[in-house]
Amino acid sequence: MNKYPHLELNKDIEALAGYYAPQKEVKLKYNDREVLYVIGQVAIESSCCGKVNFKYALVPGYIVKWQTETNKDSLPVSEVEPIADEAAQANIRKIIQETEHVSQIEFW
Secondary structure, rough: OOOEEEEOOOOOOEEEEEEEEEEEEEEEEEEEEEEEEEEEEEEOOOOOOOEEEEEEEEEEEEEEEEEEEEEEOOOEEEEEEOOOOOHHHOOOHHHHHHHOOEEEEOOO
């Protein structure tokens, strides 16, 4: 199990070459469980290739416990189970792609 600290939505988070901003969290029903995924926007502003923007999805995993604690920054923390099964990942990836039209999908 992993702890997932929920990030503040629609707030830019600085990164090495630009920033990213989580925009929404989604609970997806899948095989009698719930999958947590996060949709966000990435902006790369200082790279050799110019400026790049794209939409992403991050999939922390199956929700085990929803926001049962807070971290030192007072953000809620959930417990998630990473999705290790490749067939499940492929199915979830397809659902997210068809629903959200993102450029990149990453699983924990």
